[in-house]
Amino acid sequence: MLLFYNGTLVSNDWTFVKFFIDNIWLILTALVSGGALAWPALTRSKHNLTILQATQLLNKGKAVIVDVRTPEEFAAGHLRSAKNIPLKELAAKIGELDKSHPVLVVCAAGVQSVKGAGQLAQAGFAEAYSLDGGFAAWQEQGLPVAK
Numbered sequence: 001m002l003l004f005y006n007g008t009l010v011s012n013d014w015t016f017v018k019f020f021i022d023n024i025w026l027i028l029t030a031l032v033s034g035g036a037l038a039w040p041a042l043t044r045s046k047h048n049l050t051i052l053q054a055t056q057l058l059n060k061g062k063a064v065i066v067d068v069r070t071p072e073e074f075a076a077g078h079l080r081s082a083k084n085i086p087l088k089e090l091a092a093k094i095g096e097l098d099k100s101h102p103v104l105v106v107c108a109a110g111v112q113s114v115k116g117a118g119q120l121a122q123a124g125f126a127e128a129y130s131l132d133g134g135f136a137a138w139q140e141q142g143l144p145v146a147k
Helices: 015-022 024-043 051-059 071-076 087-096 112-122 134-140
Strands: 002-005 008-011 064-067 082-084 103-106 128-131
Touching (some): 051 128, 051 134, 071 082, 087 112, 103 112, 103 134, 128 134
Parallel strands (some): 103 128
Antiparallel strands (some): 002 008
């Protein structure tokens, strides 16, 4: 039954509430699924670069590549023209880097490079980026590496 109150349609049969209660699991599943799909976009930092974005940055020619892996990992393979500064030494060697150029920080899988890019940003680097997926993702795409 439908009722009108002050020109507004008001229902007294609780149809919406019944629908909600009857379909609560469906509604919750839709909300969780939507959240899971949106999560990567919501958590992505503006200082992370995909392989494509990193390649475009490097092709511009003025970016500096800092590899924060250990010297042993670096010796096994690294991006061309990368400079090896292990993460635990980065704070002490930040002065060796030019703040006027973009810096791409690379690690093995993209986790440690986020910390390195954060340290550089705190030190005043306007363009400090982390490579998503790290060196592993770079190799997986078949991009050039040096040894």
